[in-house]
Amino acid sequence: MSAPASATAGAPKGGVAPATKRVMNLSHILRQAARRFPQEIGFVHGPLSVTWAEMDARVDAMAVALAGKGLGKGDRVLVQSKNCLQMFESMFACFRIGAVWVPTNFRQTPDEVAYLAQASGAVAMICHADFPDHERIVREQAPGIATVIGIGDAPFGEDYDALVAAHLGRKGPVADVEHDDPCWFFFTSGTTGRPKAAVLTHGQMAFVITNHLCDLMPGTTQADASLVVAPLSHGAGIHQLVQAARAVKTILLPSERFDVAEAWGLVEKWKVTNIFTVPTITKMLVEHPSVDQFDHSSLRYVIYAGAPMYREDQKRALAKLGKVLVQYFGLGEVTGNITVLPPALHEPEDGPHVKIGTCGFERTGMQVQIQDDQGREVNAFETGEICVCGPAVFAGYYENPEANAKSFRNGWFRTGDLGHMDAEGFVYITGRASDMYISGGSNVYPREVEEKLLQHPALVEVAILGVPDPMWGEVGVAVCVTRDGAPVNEAEIIAFLDGKVSRYKLPKRVFFWEALPKSAYGKITKKMVREALEERGLLPLDKPLERSA
Template identity: 35%
Template sequence: MRMIDYFDRGARMAHDKPCMIAGDAMRTYAEVSARSHAIARALIADGFAAGAHAAVLSGNAMVAFEAILGILRADGVWVMANNRAAVGENAYLLDLLDVDTLFVHSEVADRIATFRAECPNIRRYIALDRPFPEADIFLEDMLEASAEPAPQRRSGHEDELAFLGNTGGTTGRPKGVMLSNRNWQALVSSLVASMPMKIPPVNLVAAPMTHAAGPLALASMALGGTVVVLPKFDPPAVVAAIEKHRVTYMFLPPTAIYMLLAEPSVRTADLSSLEYISYAGAPMSLDRLKEAIDVLGPVMNASFGQTEAPMCVTAMPPHEHLNADGELAHPGSCGRANLLSIVEIMDEEGNILPPGERGEIVVRGPLVMAGYYKNPEATAEVSTFGWHHTGDIGVRDEDGWFYVVDRKKDMIISGGFNIYPAEVEQAILAHPDVQDCAVIGVPDDKWGEAVVAVVEPRAGANIDTEALLAAARDALGPVKTPKAIEVVAALPRSNAGKVLRAELRRERWTAAGRAI
């Protein structure tokens, strides 16, 4: 089955029911299905080949989801693109992943000039929400009224490439992650198995659709669910939307959950419709988790995954969060292996370790990616001993509960986003007053980890930290910009002169009484 076949399943079940709601706008499944066919026909007429790659660069918007469905309907490969990333990172990824057609929201229209210079393979730029001169054509001007369905041009075989995610490497250079029809089937099946819905879900998309919230919304459409789209995460708006639309399910990273708990209206609104709030992507404070259960109800659903094995390698559903005494039953656990994944703890020699011993979390099964795009060396490296290596150090107990306790690499997870120190360091080092720097993640109640740059100034220089942060924000975008800059006389170094990031981290994590 193709990804679009899952949408069609939902459309058959709920053709006259709401598919998407955004503000005062609502479209039924029949209407969204018709628009997906129209977009697919327009793409095909424009020369978009079967299996070609297309991306949507936009914040949360109903038309952005429709464009994704149109790409899939045209038997294209959907390339996930993050509109919040810096323009240079987007240009690198769009070129690396051979994007042929790019749908662009007017909010990021000014980036097209850079893409035209650095992404020669992009053949067409399509304006999503309104006409603007930087694009080649406005989407609505491409559409023709017709009842003719778009032709199916690929077989839908389970090994066909369905969508391309991306994940940074230890050097900060992203890699394309190939996810097939088989991977999508495993993801949808695992989600439904771990979070069975009592009624067709009403899925609130408040986190960025470029992250986990987007694929999860598409998965909910397979069940005939309604997707309520908010342009951004705003706690009062989230509470109001849950109450108004009787939302049953949403995904939020821990930092957003903390902000939601701080919103006064969350304690007075009627949130009884909620069945699941799925959280992942960063360590969650146990105190905040218990508070969330107390305030929001027994609806918290933990999971562990990564782009290469999306979202639900393990899961801990709501009913397994608390014991009979009302306390956290498995504090700090990310759950047990889902029904379609084999998960183990492995040492450096490829031996499976017994319960209680720390090692790398490895996984097998249909959820694991087909490989890194045009990068067989990296694919082989992450697949040694016949297992996918997550890069996370964990431990399993006797009952199969997994706990993430450390990371092999220097990656920082802040607010649910993967951030790689080397890329941030390069931006900081570009400042003329900086001699050297080390970027680390430090414990933070809001973000899970806050990005901090520890900076050694050039001799005689005085670091203006606010100016340095502003320069970093211009280069990196808001997600990767450090939350703070610390200035030190000299960074700790090894005998070989290498900056010891681990020493800087250890001081701050130990002081916070945490291992991760």
């Protein structure tokens, strides 16, 4: 890996020889759960339930099987699978032998997954039976893959459960690891280009686990239960790793399709105490009629990440669920550990004491700074790039010195998000640097206008992006989704905004769609909205905007 400059250590001082940085192998958290609560249920998927002791034994067996195929410390294992027990176990099995877990977004195309195999240098692949084309294309395009293991009734590779059964009862050695030894290649979503492999390490992730338990879900114990409503390949996987550290049972939705009523039914049945979501999924959970048909009083933490939640959506969620919302801001490269807004600071009503629009304050052990283009800290309330340093920051992008040089400056990781900090240290995200556009020489941050638009009673989702304009350089285009097809038109929306934002921030055009395109993780991305506008022939706009300055 080409490490960023910030990752290089200085020479030891005072004549003291540098000590080893040996740390706990992350798979040990599963062993701890199995020792303390062997017969407690650790994993639930439909009718399947597995105890901690059973899962630890299965992970041992798979670790022995992988080692028997020559896999060991530093080897990358590509995992193409939807959420299931075997996928979850594969993470611990890789950790146990010191290999690197390389999960894909299972909704990616075969060619996209083949690129991830090439970019990671993977030498083995664990693939669910539902993805034969992925396995075939990966084998064709990534000749480095020497071992393939199939999950379920797969027409390829060796059978995962058969390998487990063949080695059950055996315990291989647990790999010794140091702080900076990689354990997980966390691929970025690729919204601004091809995905990059962010290298997460054993030492870093031990801090992340501790920090999540401290800041996101304090008081978590084995009596808790966690419902998974997102792919385990990314943020949900980190969340479930944290749950395992406290022997919290993980509950998967029984089907691939997200069924809101089914989710609420599981909350009631298993007395679920925490859910990791994104704002769009939280919105679906809250606005579906089934929210009133099941008991969700067990919930203590509904954690949303990936994007800030619009204020109107916050209010509706708080009205339905009570003060259980937890927001955190953090990229995969910082494994979520940038800011937190705990339940106590999620107020159901606006007021002078409510910090509307904030994503919270700095996480424990982390430092946030708002910087200008030269890397200088700006004053309170001034807009700049949100930068962060601390033990949760990743080791760098795998074999990508150009991306590392661009993303690190003076030891700070540059998030690419714009925002400001108030005098008390609360951070406010204005938007991605790439989302900002310049109209008539003035900067426009779409999120500010989107927040205003969502106050309109007929609108449930909004995305605004800048597009080229011959007169103003760039202008805004708003794409809106109405509530239950409520009648509303472009003129009404523009009139609603007039007076609420400066005139140069008014969108030139407003389009109404049945739904906004979303990523596999339920996030609305401006890149996908732009592509959809182009596919529908709505871009480029061809008439200059007539308006007063």
